[in-house]
Amino acid sequence: MTGSSSSLWRKPPLGVIILIAMILLAVIGPFVVAFNPASVDTSSRLLAPFSYNRNGTFFLLGTDQLGRGMLEQILHGARISLLIGVAAAxxxxxxxxxxxxxxGWLGGRSEAFIMRVADVQLSFPSILIAVFLAAFVPPSILAVIAVLAITRWAQIARLARAVTVKARQQSYVEAALTLGFPVPKVIWSCILPNLVAPLIIVLTAELSLIILAESALGYLGLGTPPTVPSWGRIIANGKNYLDNAWWISTLPGLGIGFVVIAIGLTGDWMRRVLARGGFEVN
Known part of the structure:
Protein backbone atom coordinates (compact mmCIF):
# COMPACT_ATOMS: atom_id res chain seq x y z
CA MET A 1 0.00 0.00 0.00
CA THR A 2 1.38 3.42 -0.96
CA GLY A 3 1.94 6.26 1.48
CA SER A 4 -0.90 8.34 0.02
CA SER A 5 -3.41 5.52 0.38
CA SER A 6 -2.31 4.78 3.93
CA SER A 7 -2.80 8.45 4.80
CA LEU A 8 -6.36 8.19 3.54
CA TRP A 9 -6.91 5.23 5.87
CA ARG A 10 -5.55 7.22 8.81
CA LYS A 11 -7.71 10.27 8.05
CA PRO A 12 -11.17 9.12 6.93
CA PRO A 13 -13.62 11.88 5.92
CA LEU A 14 -16.53 13.06 8.01
CA GLY A 15 -18.96 10.90 6.04
CA VAL A 16 -17.16 7.73 7.10
CA ILE A 17 -17.22 8.81 10.74
CA ILE A 18 -20.95 9.63 10.55
CA LEU A 19 -21.71 6.27 8.93
CA ILE A 20 -19.75 4.36 11.58
CA ALA A 21 -21.48 6.34 14.35
CA MET A 22 -24.94 5.60 12.93
CA ILE A 23 -24.13 1.91 12.54
CA LEU A 24 -23.00 1.76 16.16
CA LEU A 25 -26.20 3.52 17.27
CA ALA A 26 -28.28 1.07 15.23
CA VAL A 27 -26.48 -1.92 16.73
CA ILE A 28 -26.17 -0.80 20.34
CA GLY A 29 -29.11 1.57 20.71
CA PRO A 30 -31.93 -1.00 20.73
CA PHE A 31 -30.19 -2.88 23.56
CA VAL A 32 -30.02 0.31 25.64
CA VAL A 33 -33.44 1.78 24.82
CA ALA A 34 -36.39 -0.63 24.78
CA PHE A 35 -39.36 -0.11 22.47
CA ASN A 36 -42.79 -1.73 22.55
CA PRO A 37 -44.72 -1.10 19.31
CA ALA A 38 -48.00 -2.08 21.00
CA SER A 39 -47.67 0.47 23.82
CA VAL A 40 -50.18 3.35 23.97
CA ASP A 41 -49.99 6.33 26.32
CA THR A 42 -52.59 8.96 25.47
CA SER A 43 -51.23 11.30 28.15
CA SER A 44 -47.92 11.51 26.32
CA ARG A 45 -49.11 11.74 22.72
CA LEU A 46 -47.65 14.31 20.32
CA LEU A 47 -45.12 15.72 22.76
CA ALA A 48 -42.49 17.92 21.11
CA PRO A 49 -38.77 17.10 21.40
CA PHE A 50 -37.18 17.90 24.78
CA SER A 51 -40.53 17.54 26.56
CA TYR A 52 -41.70 15.90 29.79
CA ASN A 53 -44.98 14.06 30.29
CA ARG A 54 -47.17 14.27 33.35
CA ASN A 55 -45.13 11.58 35.10
CA GLY A 56 -41.90 13.48 34.60
CA THR A 57 -40.54 11.18 31.88
CA PHE A 58 -38.24 13.05 29.51
CA PHE A 59 -38.61 12.50 25.75
CA LEU A 60 -35.53 13.68 23.93
CA LEU A 61 -37.07 13.48 20.45
CA GLY A 62 -40.72 13.76 21.44
CA THR A 63 -43.52 11.24 20.99
CA ASP A 64 -45.87 10.12 18.24
CA GLN A 65 -49.66 10.02 18.06
CA LEU A 66 -49.76 6.99 20.37
CA GLY A 67 -47.42 8.41 22.99
CA ARG A 68 -44.46 6.26 21.95
CA GLY A 69 -40.98 7.81 22.17
CA MET A 70 -39.48 8.85 18.86
CA LEU A 71 -35.92 8.15 20.03
CA GLU A 72 -36.79 4.53 20.69
CA GLN A 73 -38.53 4.17 17.33
CA ILE A 74 -35.69 5.79 15.37
CA LEU A 75 -33.03 3.61 17.00
CA HIS A 76 -34.98 0.41 16.41
CA GLY A 77 -35.92 1.56 12.91
CA ALA A 78 -32.26 2.27 12.14
CA ARG A 79 -31.35 -1.32 12.95
CA ILE A 80 -34.11 -2.69 10.72
CA SER A 81 -33.45 -0.35 7.80
CA LEU A 82 -29.68 -0.84 7.85
CA LEU A 83 -30.03 -4.60 8.29
CA ILE A 84 -32.33 -4.83 5.31
CA GLY A 85 -30.11 -2.54 3.24
CA VAL A 86 -26.86 -4.39 3.93
CA ALA A 87 -28.41 -7.86 3.56
CA ALA A 88 -30.16 -6.97 0.30
CA ALA A 89 -27.01 -5.36 -1.12
CA GLY A 104 -18.87 -13.46 -19.32
CA TRP A 105 -17.13 -16.81 -19.09
CA LEU A 106 -19.54 -18.81 -21.25
CA GLY A 107 -20.05 -16.16 -23.92
CA GLY A 108 -22.13 -16.85 -27.01
CA ARG A 109 -25.87 -17.33 -26.77
CA SER A 110 -25.80 -17.89 -23.02
CA GLU A 111 -24.16 -14.52 -22.49
CA ALA A 112 -26.56 -12.82 -24.88
CA PHE A 113 -29.62 -14.31 -23.19
CA ILE A 114 -28.48 -13.45 -19.65
CA MET A 115 -27.58 -9.88 -20.60
CA ARG A 116 -30.87 -9.34 -22.43
CA VAL A 117 -32.73 -10.40 -19.29
CA ALA A 118 -30.66 -7.92 -17.30
CA ASP A 119 -31.29 -5.18 -19.87
CA VAL A 120 -35.05 -5.80 -19.77
CA GLN A 121 -35.08 -5.47 -15.99
CA LEU A 122 -32.96 -2.32 -16.10
CA SER A 123 -35.43 -0.76 -18.53
CA PHE A 124 -38.00 -0.60 -15.72
CA PRO A 125 -37.66 1.62 -12.62
CA SER A 126 -36.42 -0.57 -9.78
CA ILE A 127 -38.87 0.92 -7.28
CA LEU A 128 -41.75 -0.03 -9.60
CA ILE A 129 -40.52 -3.64 -9.68
CA ALA A 130 -40.10 -3.61 -5.89
CA VAL A 131 -43.65 -2.33 -5.32
CA PHE A 132 -45.07 -4.91 -7.74
CA LEU A 133 -43.25 -7.82 -6.09
CA ALA A 134 -43.88 -6.64 -2.52
CA ALA A 135 -47.61 -6.49 -3.19
CA PHE A 136 -47.68 -10.27 -3.69
CA VAL A 137 -45.64 -11.39 -0.68
CA PRO A 138 -46.54 -11.20 3.01
CA PRO A 139 -44.77 -8.38 4.85
CA SER A 140 -41.60 -9.60 6.54
CA ILE A 141 -37.95 -8.65 6.80
CA LEU A 142 -36.81 -11.63 4.70
CA ALA A 143 -39.37 -10.84 2.01
CA VAL A 144 -38.22 -7.23 1.77
CA ILE A 145 -34.57 -8.33 1.53
CA ALA A 146 -35.39 -10.76 -1.28
CA VAL A 147 -37.52 -8.22 -3.18
CA LEU A 148 -34.88 -5.50 -3.00
CA ALA A 149 -32.10 -7.90 -4.00
CA ILE A 150 -34.10 -8.97 -7.06
CA THR A 151 -34.42 -5.34 -8.17
CA ARG A 152 -30.67 -4.59 -7.92
CA TRP A 153 -28.81 -7.68 -9.23
CA ALA A 154 -28.81 -6.67 -12.92
CA GLN A 155 -26.45 -3.70 -12.61
CA ILE A 156 -23.94 -5.81 -10.70
CA ALA A 157 -24.26 -8.61 -13.25
CA ARG A 158 -23.33 -6.21 -16.05
CA LEU A 159 -20.25 -5.12 -14.12
CA ALA A 160 -19.21 -8.71 -13.37
CA ARG A 161 -19.69 -9.73 -16.99
CA ALA A 162 -17.55 -6.84 -18.27
CA VAL A 163 -14.74 -7.58 -15.82
CA THR A 164 -14.85 -11.30 -16.66
CA VAL A 165 -14.69 -10.71 -20.42
CA LYS A 166 -11.71 -8.38 -20.01
CA ALA A 167 -9.87 -10.65 -17.59
CA ARG A 168 -10.41 -13.78 -19.69
CA GLN A 169 -8.44 -12.21 -22.53
CA GLN A 170 -5.37 -11.85 -20.35
CA SER A 171 -2.40 -14.12 -20.94
CA TYR A 172 -2.29 -15.48 -17.39
CA VAL A 173 -5.84 -16.80 -17.72
CA GLU A 174 -5.05 -18.50 -21.01
CA ALA A 175 -1.89 -19.96 -19.45
CA ALA A 176 -3.84 -21.33 -16.48
CA LEU A 177 -6.32 -23.01 -18.83
CA THR A 178 -3.53 -24.39 -21.00
CA LEU A 179 -1.87 -25.92 -17.93
CA GLY A 180 -5.09 -27.76 -17.16
CA PHE A 181 -6.31 -25.87 -14.11
CA PRO A 182 -10.04 -26.48 -13.51
CA VAL A 183 -12.35 -23.65 -14.55
CA PRO A 184 -13.70 -22.95 -11.03
CA LYS A 185 -10.15 -22.50 -9.75
CA VAL A 186 -9.25 -20.20 -12.64
CA ILE A 187 -12.33 -18.06 -12.01
CA TRP A 188 -11.62 -17.94 -8.28
CA SER A 189 -7.92 -17.06 -8.57
CA CYS A 190 -7.81 -15.06 -11.80
CA ILE A 191 -11.22 -13.49 -12.41
CA LEU A 192 -12.73 -12.66 -9.01
CA PRO A 193 -9.70 -10.70 -7.69
CA ASN A 194 -10.18 -8.25 -10.58
CA LEU A 195 -13.81 -7.81 -9.54
CA VAL A 196 -13.30 -7.02 -5.85
CA ALA A 197 -12.43 -3.32 -6.10
CA PRO A 198 -15.13 -2.23 -8.61
CA LEU A 199 -17.69 -4.41 -6.83
CA ILE A 200 -17.04 -2.64 -3.52
CA ILE A 201 -17.60 0.73 -5.18
CA VAL A 202 -20.81 -0.36 -6.89
CA LEU A 203 -22.19 -1.97 -3.73
CA THR A 204 -21.84 1.28 -1.80
CA ALA A 205 -23.97 3.03 -4.41
CA GLU A 206 -26.43 0.15 -4.45
CA LEU A 207 -26.69 0.26 -0.65
CA SER A 208 -27.89 3.87 -0.78
CA LEU A 209 -30.50 3.03 -3.41
CA ILE A 210 -31.66 -0.02 -1.48
CA ILE A 211 -32.12 1.96 1.75
CA LEU A 212 -34.16 4.55 -0.14
CA ALA A 213 -36.24 1.81 -1.76
CA GLU A 214 -36.83 0.10 1.60
CA SER A 215 -37.99 3.40 3.05
CA ALA A 216 -40.36 3.88 0.12
CA LEU A 217 -41.82 0.40 0.59
CA GLY A 218 -42.25 1.05 4.30
CA TYR A 219 -43.99 4.34 3.58
CA LEU A 220 -46.41 2.57 1.25
CA GLY A 221 -47.07 -0.15 3.84
CA LEU A 222 -45.44 -2.85 1.70
CA GLY A 223 -42.27 -3.34 3.72
CA THR A 224 -41.90 -4.71 7.21
CA PRO A 225 -44.93 -5.72 9.32
CA PRO A 226 -46.64 -2.95 11.35
CA THR A 227 -45.09 -4.30 14.55
CA VAL A 228 -41.55 -3.93 13.14
CA PRO A 229 -40.48 -0.27 13.02
CA SER A 230 -38.54 0.99 10.01
CA TRP A 231 -37.75 4.53 9.02
CA GLY A 232 -40.16 4.46 6.09
CA ARG A 233 -43.04 3.17 8.20
CA ILE A 234 -42.35 5.77 10.91
CA ILE A 235 -42.50 8.52 8.28
CA ALA A 236 -45.84 7.14 7.07
CA ASN A 237 -47.20 7.15 10.63
CA GLY A 238 -46.56 10.88 10.90
CA LYS A 239 -47.75 12.03 7.48
CA ASN A 240 -51.12 13.17 8.89
CA TYR A 241 -49.48 15.16 11.70
CA LEU A 242 -47.06 17.37 9.80
CA ASP A 243 -48.86 20.55 10.89
CA ASN A 244 -48.77 19.97 14.64
CA ALA A 245 -46.18 17.16 15.07
CA TRP A 246 -43.57 17.64 12.35
CA TRP A 247 -40.94 15.64 14.25
CA ILE A 248 -42.65 12.27 13.68
CA SER A 249 -41.85 12.24 9.95
CA THR A 250 -39.00 14.74 9.86
CA LEU A 251 -36.59 13.04 12.26
CA PRO A 252 -36.49 9.60 10.58
CA GLY A 253 -36.36 11.41 7.23
CA LEU A 254 -33.25 13.23 8.40
CA GLY A 255 -31.82 9.88 9.50
CA ILE A 256 -32.32 8.48 6.00
CA GLY A 257 -30.71 11.56 4.46
CA PHE A 258 -27.66 11.42 6.73
CA VAL A 259 -27.13 7.71 6.08
CA VAL A 260 -27.44 8.02 2.30
CA ILE A 261 -25.07 10.98 2.18
CA ALA A 262 -22.61 9.24 4.51
CA ILE A 263 -22.66 6.10 2.36
CA GLY A 264 -22.01 8.18 -0.75
CA LEU A 265 -19.05 9.94 0.86
CA THR A 266 -17.75 6.60 2.13
CA GLY A 267 -17.97 5.10 -1.34
CA ASP A 268 -16.04 8.00 -2.84
CA TRP A 269 -13.39 7.68 -0.11
CA MET A 270 -13.06 3.94 -0.70
CA ARG A 271 -12.72 4.54 -4.44
CA ARG A 272 -9.80 6.91 -3.83
CA VAL A 273 -8.18 4.52 -1.36
CA LEU A 274 -8.41 1.59 -3.77
CA ALA A 275 -7.25 3.67 -6.73
CA ARG A 276 -4.20 4.94 -4.87
CA GLY A 277 -3.51 1.41 -3.66
CA GLY A 278 -3.11 0.23 -7.24
CA PHE A 279 -6.53 -1.38 -7.74
CA GLU A 280 -8.47 -0.82 -10.94
CA VAL A 281 -11.86 0.64 -9.96
CA ASN A 282 -13.27 1.80 -13.30
Whole structure:
Protein backbone atom coordinates (compact mmCIF):
# COMPACT_ATOMS: atom_id res chain seq x y z
CA MET A 1 0.00 0.00 0.00
CA THR A 2 1.38 3.42 -0.96
CA GLY A 3 1.94 6.26 1.48
CA SER A 4 -0.90 8.34 0.02
CA SER A 5 -3.41 5.52 0.38
CA SER A 6 -2.31 4.78 3.93
CA SER A 7 -2.80 8.45 4.80
CA LEU A 8 -6.36 8.19 3.54
CA TRP A 9 -6.91 5.23 5.87
CA ARG A 10 -5.55 7.22 8.81
CA LYS A 11 -7.71 10.27 8.05
CA PRO A 12 -11.17 9.12 6.93
CA PRO A 13 -13.62 11.88 5.92
CA LEU A 14 -16.53 13.06 8.01
CA GLY A 15 -18.96 10.90 6.04
CA VAL A 16 -17.16 7.73 7.10
CA ILE A 17 -17.22 8.81 10.74
CA ILE A 18 -20.95 9.63 10.55
CA LEU A 19 -21.71 6.27 8.93
CA ILE A 20 -19.75 4.36 11.58
CA ALA A 21 -21.48 6.34 14.35
CA MET A 22 -24.94 5.60 12.93
CA ILE A 23 -24.13 1.91 12.54
CA LEU A 24 -23.00 1.76 16.16
CA LEU A 25 -26.20 3.52 17.27
CA ALA A 26 -28.28 1.07 15.23
CA VAL A 27 -26.48 -1.92 16.73
CA ILE A 28 -26.17 -0.80 20.34
CA GLY A 29 -29.11 1.57 20.71
CA PRO A 30 -31.93 -1.00 20.73
CA PHE A 31 -30.19 -2.88 23.56
CA VAL A 32 -30.02 0.31 25.64
CA VAL A 33 -33.44 1.78 24.82
CA ALA A 34 -36.39 -0.63 24.78
CA PHE A 35 -39.36 -0.11 22.47
CA ASN A 36 -42.79 -1.73 22.55
CA PRO A 37 -44.72 -1.10 19.31
CA ALA A 38 -48.00 -2.08 21.00
CA SER A 39 -47.67 0.47 23.82
CA VAL A 40 -50.18 3.35 23.97
CA ASP A 41 -49.99 6.33 26.32
CA THR A 42 -52.59 8.96 25.47
CA SER A 43 -51.23 11.30 28.15
CA SER A 44 -47.92 11.51 26.32
CA ARG A 45 -49.11 11.74 22.72
CA LEU A 46 -47.65 14.31 20.32
CA LEU A 47 -45.12 15.72 22.76
CA ALA A 48 -42.49 17.92 21.11
CA PRO A 49 -38.77 17.10 21.40
CA PHE A 50 -37.18 17.90 24.78
CA SER A 51 -40.53 17.54 26.56
CA TYR A 52 -41.70 15.90 29.79
CA ASN A 53 -44.98 14.06 30.29
CA ARG A 54 -47.17 14.27 33.35
CA ASN A 55 -45.13 11.58 35.10
CA GLY A 56 -41.90 13.48 34.60
CA THR A 57 -40.54 11.18 31.88
CA PHE A 58 -38.24 13.05 29.51
CA PHE A 59 -38.61 12.50 25.75
CA LEU A 60 -35.53 13.68 23.93
CA LEU A 61 -37.07 13.48 20.45
CA GLY A 62 -40.72 13.76 21.44
CA THR A 63 -43.52 11.24 20.99
CA ASP A 64 -45.87 10.12 18.24
CA GLN A 65 -49.66 10.02 18.06
CA LEU A 66 -49.76 6.99 20.37
CA GLY A 67 -47.42 8.41 22.99
CA ARG A 68 -44.46 6.26 21.95
CA GLY A 69 -40.98 7.81 22.17
CA MET A 70 -39.48 8.85 18.86
CA LEU A 71 -35.92 8.15 20.03
CA GLU A 72 -36.79 4.53 20.69
CA GLN A 73 -38.53 4.17 17.33
CA ILE A 74 -35.69 5.79 15.37
CA LEU A 75 -33.03 3.61 17.00
CA HIS A 76 -34.98 0.41 16.41
CA GLY A 77 -35.92 1.56 12.91
CA ALA A 78 -32.26 2.27 12.14
CA ARG A 79 -31.35 -1.32 12.95
CA ILE A 80 -34.11 -2.69 10.72
CA SER A 81 -33.45 -0.35 7.80
CA LEU A 82 -29.68 -0.84 7.85
CA LEU A 83 -30.03 -4.60 8.29
CA ILE A 84 -32.33 -4.83 5.31
CA GLY A 85 -30.11 -2.54 3.24
CA VAL A 86 -26.86 -4.39 3.93
CA ALA A 87 -28.41 -7.86 3.56
CA ALA A 88 -30.16 -6.97 0.30
CA ALA A 89 -27.01 -5.36 -1.12
CA UNK A 90 -24.90 -8.42 -0.27
CA UNK A 91 -27.50 -10.79 -1.72
CA UNK A 92 -27.77 -8.71 -4.89
CA UNK A 93 -23.98 -8.64 -5.11
CA UNK A 94 -23.76 -12.42 -4.75
CA UNK A 95 -26.46 -13.13 -7.34
CA UNK A 96 -25.23 -10.46 -9.74
CA UNK A 97 -21.64 -11.68 -9.49
CA UNK A 98 -22.56 -15.31 -10.11
CA UNK A 99 -24.77 -14.44 -13.07
CA UNK A 100 -22.37 -11.91 -14.57
CA UNK A 101 -19.26 -14.09 -14.25
CA UNK A 102 -21.16 -17.04 -15.73
CA UNK A 103 -22.30 -14.94 -18.69
CA GLY A 104 -18.87 -13.46 -19.32
CA TRP A 105 -17.13 -16.81 -19.09
CA LEU A 106 -19.54 -18.81 -21.25
CA GLY A 107 -20.05 -16.16 -23.92
CA GLY A 108 -22.13 -16.85 -27.01
CA ARG A 109 -25.87 -17.33 -26.77
CA SER A 110 -25.80 -17.89 -23.02
CA GLU A 111 -24.16 -14.52 -22.49
CA ALA A 112 -26.56 -12.82 -24.88
CA PHE A 113 -29.62 -14.31 -23.19
CA ILE A 114 -28.48 -13.45 -19.65
CA MET A 115 -27.58 -9.88 -20.60
CA ARG A 116 -30.87 -9.34 -22.43
CA VAL A 117 -32.73 -10.40 -19.29
CA ALA A 118 -30.66 -7.92 -17.30
CA ASP A 119 -31.29 -5.18 -19.87
CA VAL A 120 -35.05 -5.80 -19.77
CA GLN A 121 -35.08 -5.47 -15.99
CA LEU A 122 -32.96 -2.32 -16.10
CA SER A 123 -35.43 -0.76 -18.53
CA PHE A 124 -38.00 -0.60 -15.72
CA PRO A 125 -37.66 1.62 -12.62
CA SER A 126 -36.42 -0.57 -9.78
CA ILE A 127 -38.87 0.92 -7.28
CA LEU A 128 -41.75 -0.03 -9.60
CA ILE A 129 -40.52 -3.64 -9.68
CA ALA A 130 -40.10 -3.61 -5.89
CA VAL A 131 -43.65 -2.33 -5.32
CA PHE A 132 -45.07 -4.91 -7.74
CA LEU A 133 -43.25 -7.82 -6.09
CA ALA A 134 -43.88 -6.64 -2.52
CA ALA A 135 -47.61 -6.49 -3.19
CA PHE A 136 -47.68 -10.27 -3.69
CA VAL A 137 -45.64 -11.39 -0.68
CA PRO A 138 -46.54 -11.20 3.01
CA PRO A 139 -44.77 -8.38 4.85
CA SER A 140 -41.60 -9.60 6.54
CA ILE A 141 -37.95 -8.65 6.80
CA LEU A 142 -36.81 -11.63 4.70
CA ALA A 143 -39.37 -10.84 2.01
CA VAL A 144 -38.22 -7.23 1.77
CA ILE A 145 -34.57 -8.33 1.53
CA ALA A 146 -35.39 -10.76 -1.28
CA VAL A 147 -37.52 -8.22 -3.18
CA LEU A 148 -34.88 -5.50 -3.00
CA ALA A 149 -32.10 -7.90 -4.00
CA ILE A 150 -34.10 -8.97 -7.06
CA THR A 151 -34.42 -5.34 -8.17
CA ARG A 152 -30.67 -4.59 -7.92
CA TRP A 153 -28.81 -7.68 -9.23
CA ALA A 154 -28.81 -6.67 -12.92
CA GLN A 155 -26.45 -3.70 -12.61
CA ILE A 156 -23.94 -5.81 -10.70
CA ALA A 157 -24.26 -8.61 -13.25
CA ARG A 158 -23.33 -6.21 -16.05
CA LEU A 159 -20.25 -5.12 -14.12
CA ALA A 160 -19.21 -8.71 -13.37
CA ARG A 161 -19.69 -9.73 -16.99
CA ALA A 162 -17.55 -6.84 -18.27
CA VAL A 163 -14.74 -7.58 -15.82
CA THR A 164 -14.85 -11.30 -16.66
CA VAL A 165 -14.69 -10.71 -20.42
CA LYS A 166 -11.71 -8.38 -20.01
CA ALA A 167 -9.87 -10.65 -17.59
CA ARG A 168 -10.41 -13.78 -19.69
CA GLN A 169 -8.44 -12.21 -22.53
CA GLN A 170 -5.37 -11.85 -20.35
CA SER A 171 -2.40 -14.12 -20.94
CA TYR A 172 -2.29 -15.48 -17.39
CA VAL A 173 -5.84 -16.80 -17.72
CA GLU A 174 -5.05 -18.50 -21.01
CA ALA A 175 -1.89 -19.96 -19.45
CA ALA A 176 -3.84 -21.33 -16.48
CA LEU A 177 -6.32 -23.01 -18.83
CA THR A 178 -3.53 -24.39 -21.00
CA LEU A 179 -1.87 -25.92 -17.93
CA GLY A 180 -5.09 -27.76 -17.16
CA PHE A 181 -6.31 -25.87 -14.11
CA PRO A 182 -10.04 -26.48 -13.51
CA VAL A 183 -12.35 -23.65 -14.55
CA PRO A 184 -13.70 -22.95 -11.03
CA LYS A 185 -10.15 -22.50 -9.75
CA VAL A 186 -9.25 -20.20 -12.64
CA ILE A 187 -12.33 -18.06 -12.01
CA TRP A 188 -11.62 -17.94 -8.28
CA SER A 189 -7.92 -17.06 -8.57
CA CYS A 190 -7.81 -15.06 -11.80
CA ILE A 191 -11.22 -13.49 -12.41
CA LEU A 192 -12.73 -12.66 -9.01
CA PRO A 193 -9.70 -10.70 -7.69
CA ASN A 194 -10.18 -8.25 -10.58
CA LEU A 195 -13.81 -7.81 -9.54
CA VAL A 196 -13.30 -7.02 -5.85
CA ALA A 197 -12.43 -3.32 -6.10
CA PRO A 198 -15.13 -2.23 -8.61
CA LEU A 199 -17.69 -4.41 -6.83
CA ILE A 200 -17.04 -2.64 -3.52
CA ILE A 201 -17.60 0.73 -5.18
CA VAL A 202 -20.81 -0.36 -6.89
CA LEU A 203 -22.19 -1.97 -3.73
CA THR A 204 -21.84 1.28 -1.80
CA ALA A 205 -23.97 3.03 -4.41
CA GLU A 206 -26.43 0.15 -4.45
CA LEU A 207 -26.69 0.26 -0.65
CA SER A 208 -27.89 3.87 -0.78
CA LEU A 209 -30.50 3.03 -3.41
CA ILE A 210 -31.66 -0.02 -1.48
CA ILE A 211 -32.12 1.96 1.75
CA LEU A 212 -34.16 4.55 -0.14
CA ALA A 213 -36.24 1.81 -1.76
CA GLU A 214 -36.83 0.10 1.60
CA SER A 215 -37.99 3.40 3.05
CA ALA A 216 -40.36 3.88 0.12
CA LEU A 217 -41.82 0.40 0.59
CA GLY A 218 -42.25 1.05 4.30
CA TYR A 219 -43.99 4.34 3.58
CA LEU A 220 -46.41 2.57 1.25
CA GLY A 221 -47.07 -0.15 3.84
CA LEU A 222 -45.44 -2.85 1.70
CA GLY A 223 -42.27 -3.34 3.72
CA THR A 224 -41.90 -4.71 7.21
CA PRO A 225 -44.93 -5.72 9.32
CA PRO A 226 -46.64 -2.95 11.35
CA THR A 227 -45.09 -4.30 14.55
CA VAL A 228 -41.55 -3.93 13.14
CA PRO A 229 -40.48 -0.27 13.02
CA SER A 230 -38.54 0.99 10.01
CA TRP A 231 -37.75 4.53 9.02
CA GLY A 232 -40.16 4.46 6.09
CA ARG A 233 -43.04 3.17 8.20
CA ILE A 234 -42.35 5.77 10.91
CA ILE A 235 -42.50 8.52 8.28
CA ALA A 236 -45.84 7.14 7.07
CA ASN A 237 -47.20 7.15 10.63
CA GLY A 238 -46.56 10.88 10.90
CA LYS A 239 -47.75 12.03 7.48
CA ASN A 240 -51.12 13.17 8.89
CA TYR A 241 -49.48 15.16 11.70
CA LEU A 242 -47.06 17.37 9.80
CA ASP A 243 -48.86 20.55 10.89
CA ASN A 244 -48.77 19.97 14.64
CA ALA A 245 -46.18 17.16 15.07
CA TRP A 246 -43.57 17.64 12.35
CA TRP A 247 -40.94 15.64 14.25
CA ILE A 248 -42.65 12.27 13.68
CA SER A 249 -41.85 12.24 9.95
CA THR A 250 -39.00 14.74 9.86
CA LEU A 251 -36.59 13.04 12.26
CA PRO A 252 -36.49 9.60 10.58
CA GLY A 253 -36.36 11.41 7.23
CA LEU A 254 -33.25 13.23 8.40
CA GLY A 255 -31.82 9.88 9.50
CA ILE A 256 -32.32 8.48 6.00
CA GLY A 257 -30.71 11.56 4.46
CA PHE A 258 -27.66 11.42 6.73
CA VAL A 259 -27.13 7.71 6.08
CA VAL A 260 -27.44 8.02 2.30
CA ILE A 261 -25.07 10.98 2.18
CA ALA A 262 -22.61 9.24 4.51
CA ILE A 263 -22.66 6.10 2.36
CA GLY A 264 -22.01 8.18 -0.75
CA LEU A 265 -19.05 9.94 0.86
CA THR A 266 -17.75 6.60 2.13
CA GLY A 267 -17.97 5.10 -1.34
CA ASP A 268 -16.04 8.00 -2.84
CA TRP A 269 -13.39 7.68 -0.11
CA MET A 270 -13.06 3.94 -0.70
CA ARG A 271 -12.72 4.54 -4.44
CA ARG A 272 -9.80 6.91 -3.83
CA VAL A 273 -8.18 4.52 -1.36
CA LEU A 274 -8.41 1.59 -3.77
CA ALA A 275 -7.25 3.67 -6.73
CA ARG A 276 -4.20 4.94 -4.87
CA GLY A 277 -3.51 1.41 -3.66
CA GLY A 278 -3.11 0.23 -7.24
CA PHE A 279 -6.53 -1.38 -7.74
CA GLU A 280 -8.47 -0.82 -10.94
CA VAL A 281 -11.86 0.64 -9.96
CA ASN A 282 -13.27 1.80 -13.30
Missing amino acids: LLAGLVGTLVGVTA
